Amino acid sequence: MKNLLTFIWRDWRGGELSILVFSVILATATVTSISLFTNRIQNSIQQEAAEFLAADVQVRSSMNIPDEWFEDANELNLQSAQIQSFRAMAFAKDAMQLATVKAVSNSYPLKGTLTIAENPADEGQIVSNGPAAGEAWIVARLMAALDIKTGDTVTIGDADLTVTSVLIKEPDSPQTFFGVAPRIMIHQSDVPRTGAVQVGSRVNYALLLAGENKQLDAFKTLHQDDFGNHFRWTTPQQGSQSLDQALQRAEKFLLLAGSLSVILCGVAIALAARRYATRQTTNVALLKTFGQSPNQIAKRYLAVLFVVASITLSLGFLSGWGLHILLLTLLADLLPANLAAANYSAYGVGALAGSVALFSFALPPLLALRKVPPAKVLREDSEDALISARLSAVIGFFSILLLVAIFSRDLAITAIVTVGCLVTIFGVGFLGWLTLQLGNLVASSLGQSWRLGLANLQRHQQVNALQIMIFASLFMLLFVLIASRTSLIGQWQSQLPTHSPNVFVFNIFNHEKAQIEEQLVANKIDHQPFYPMMRGRVIEVNGESITPRIEQTASHMNYERELNLTWAKNLGDDNKVTDGHWHDAESESLEVSAEADYAQGLGLVVGDKLTFSITAQEFTATLTSIRSVQWDSMNPNFFMIFNQPVLDDAATNWLTSFYLPPDKKAVLNQLTAAFPTISLIELDQMIAQIQGIISQVSMAIEFILLLVLAAGTLVLITSIQSTLDIRMQESAILRALGAPKRLVIRTLLVEFGCLGGMAGLLGAIAAEAALYGLQTRVFSLDYAPNSMLILIGPIMGALLVGMVGWLSTRSVVATPPLQVLRQLS
Amino acid sequence: MIKTEQLQHQVPVTDGVLTILKGINLSIKRGESIAIVGASGSGKSTLLGMLAGLDTPSSGKILLDGTEITQLDEEKRSAVRSKLVSFVFQNFQLLSSLNALENVMLPLEVANHPQAKQQAIEFLGRVGLAERHTHFPRQLSGGEQQRVALARAFASQAPILFADEPTGNLDTVTGGKVADLLFAMNKEAGTTLVLVTHDRALAQRCTRQYLMTAGELAELDT
Ligand SMILES: Nc1ncnc2c1ncn2[C@@H]1O[C@H](COP(=O)(O)OP(=O)(O)O)[C@@H](O)[C@H]1O
């Protein structure tokens, strides 16, 4: 044991182990820090999303939540709260207004906080519970409409309540644009007094739950039969369609970036391990002449591996943890104050990836050292690798896939990365062959350094093929990452233009439409078109009730609820027909276009006859198209769009949206005063929240990109280092033969530049393939080819590899050739 | 001590097979020193490697101290090497990451010698490098490096020493000094010496000389 440690210490001192050790530490640290960081951001995003629900889960229903459910929740150690919301008239001294009342229990909210203030203009204070019995909290606009202030009395139905605060922010802001907008918050014990809730009146109930996922699942299983029937299980993911898409993409990107860093680190370890093993061959041969047996050699290097693994993995883990803390400190201003904790598994991923990479890449070549012929000490041949490049590429390929699968636990990402790598590997074979053929053809007409450089390329064909493969994969990964980052961030920015609509007005009666429009124009507010809007549900498909379909569907959607419906001649920009054709202007029969997720969940196909129930009347329409909808566009969107008016004008409600600058808030008061029955949603809060999350995620993405770039550079350097010996020897011989320094440098530059150029081209092609898959399968964005990449790729590759190559081999040219030759012999 | 019977060695090359050793019969007694001379490429190193059990011949027998080593597996052959042989090479073969003392200690450590360090210090002293323990190979001249190699070879106190062109990389004067040291230590230790060289003068200091020509060995009259 002592001998072994001495041996390892000497190897370390001699610098043999350093590249391997550093790459394992860096790999483990990178993956650990990325995984901790992304996991915590991910968890925070979920937590924040949970705040959108004020809970981890909301069970929503139009029926009262049975009392046993609260007991069940209690038994499962889940926190619970209740919300009831309904519409009621609110009266003040001189005014009255139809309002939405939200009655909450003591423990509301389970997640997130409320902000209230004394006066509408105040900044407000954060509180963690709702109003007490007898109190009412009212949003500023409604207070203005009712012309009351805190301290006054408001009457809801039959109950008199004291207005104690202005309600500024509630965690569960409107979930959908057309959901019910709470205006007055009261304690649930006051509900009976109001007399507003009678048999037959429309009340929405929600049971709020918070706790461990396991317990939540247990609760869900317990009441399995009720969900999908009258009760709807709503998680943050389903809570808000707009936020959902943005967050899902962000999470996927973080996963992708993490996976790519895993790959890069794996490659760095593979190269370092191979180099270490190759350089050990002479030593092993010598040790064998001293009588060390193959088994002893194997044991010796196994021990090296284990010691190196335990030291590097723990150092890597610690520095990864430190790095993520540093990162959090640096980004403190941008991140939420209390970032969620990481899952246990996130701590282990780095070390797991590091050890899988280390063992799968280092074990085979080190074990192969057993077979070094001792007679090698008597011969002067170069140090050849004991395991063929092809075999190590195969082993490496599968280990890397395993790593990505372990890290991402995402089939699509793993598959796409695999395809990218395969394109690279096969591309190398073809491109390498092609270039060398071309090189042969043109070589004679080129200058000396070109001829020598190209000759070098040919001579090191196998080594070069491996190196191009590595560089190309490296470039592919970088291109993929940069391109996806750019398109994601661009996508988010474009979908949230600074002046995107922040106010939605709906429940506008037909006769109010013209007046409202007039008022908006008078206030110089640009509004979106007015959409007709009605609520209705699908009751039959092809003459059969949809109930059996609902029972079969795996989707979370509630198919019995009322949908937002409209009719329109033209299709919005953020909608795309994926099946069938858009409404024919000439058609006289009733046609309808359905949103894709909804259609898929119910198993609808183009040509189906759908029967709708709208305000107690039934209509049957032919499904002529299925549309994908970009819900996060912040524009009004609808599940069903008819080709012609279904209801006559008098019975139609309208909807519009517009951007309201902060200094024109008063307009809202005018509107609600003039049209007391309209409903209004202010999206500012939600938009701010989305923008906050997006800027966080973008920061995270940019930082991770940096880490991955660092890992990439490491790979580049390691890879060049691993072939340095051969190149040094050749350059020394060249110089010993009298070649001028300049020629040697140029030869190296040509060689590395060509390598880089080819790798860049291949990387760009493979990246294009991977991006296609990622954009369409993982990010659900439109794919647009990045034609510039094919151009930039090779140029960047040539410059980068040329530069790193030149920097690493500079010393070759600086040292006298004799010394180089002697060192190498 | 060393005996071969009809030793043949062939290696596959691109166009057929190359016969490097063509039926070599050799017998070396304990304490003898023999020299093998011959042109470069005649097969001297190959033969030396066979005799030391570094490689196995295509056919024929090799007996080292009574043990037939061609039939042994690599594990057992290692044990024989550890007990019986030591080496000096043309290009010294010192590990560049180890200092002089550690290089000398290395075979002793491999053999689990209980006093590896004292033994190594003593032998470094004998080759006149007592002051250079902590120097690394790159800090030593060629002659000094080969002296470290001599200390390493003799410190293991193996009964047979194989030397492949020990002065081949050194200038005449330095080479002469290294050779003097080699013979002096060999005499003192009573080692059986097999020396490969193309330096006739060096060869003549051995008890017997053989000439290697294209894989065939013939004893020279002395
Ligand atoms: N493993 C091998 N494969 C092919 N040729 C070999 C091998 N080992 C030795 N040779 C060839 O056998 C011949 C003898 O080599 P060697 O014993 O090193 O000669 P010497 O030491 O006398 O200079 C040389 O031509 C050498 O190239």
Ligand SMILES: [Mg+2]
């Ligand atoms: Mg030789």
